[in-house]
Amino acid sequence: xxxxxxxxxxGGLDDIVSEHFGRAPAFxxxxxxxxxxxxxxxxxxxxxxxRAAPEILAAEGVEVVLCSGxxxxxxxxxxxxxxxxxxxxxxxxxxxxxxxxxxLLHEASDRDxxxxxxx
Numbered sequence: 001x002x003x004x005x006x007x008x009x010x011g012g013l014d015d016i017v018s019e020h021f022g023r024a025p026a027f028x029x030x031x032x033x034x035x036x037x038x039x040x041x042x043x044x045x046x047x048x049x050x051r052a053a054p055e056i057l058a059a060e061g062v063e064v065v066l067c068s069g070x071x072x073x074x075x076x077x078x079x080x081x082x083x084x085x086x087x088x089x090x091x092x093x094x095x096x097x098x099x100x101x102x103x104l105l106h107e108a109s110d111r112d113x114x115x116x117x118x119x
Contacts, residue, residue: 001032003100004062005093006053010039013093021070022046022053028093029060054078066096066105075108 006024007015018024023046029038043049044056054077057065065078066089078085086105089096099105 001064002029002060002062003032003064003066003097004029004057004060005066005089005096006042006068007039007093011093012037012039015039015093017066017068017089017091017093017096019068021065021067021074024053027053027057027060029057029062030093030097032097052077054081054083057081058083064100066100067108070108078108 005028006018006021007026007028008018009015010026012028015028022044024042026042027040029040040056040060042053044051044053054074058081062083065083065085067085067087068089069087070085075085085108086100087108088105089099
């Protein structure tokens with residue numbers, strides 16, 4: 001299972017969870033089976049690209065996203081791609097994964113969407 005966490009940089013497991021999903025500078029992808037870690041720069045719309053962040057992550061084979069929060073458009077896109085999203089992540093990538101494994105994060109729904117993204 002590939003798990004993705006939006007991060008502030010390229011620090012891998014020690015990097016910090018970005019509070020703004022779509023504007024995260026990078027996405028840290030952890031393969032929970034092999035323990036491989038891949039850091040993908042965010043080349044999405046907020047950084048001048050043409051794709052939305054969920055499209056980038058779907059192309060990387062991500063199955064689960066752990067984040068602090070995100071907007072309703074991203075939640076809907078992830079649903080369309082069949083990618084599960086859990087909110088409430090904070091601290092480092094390691095911390096987010098531990099919280100997910102402990103059942104401390106909850107699955108995102110429209111009511112969890114960041115208020116600043118409600119138009």
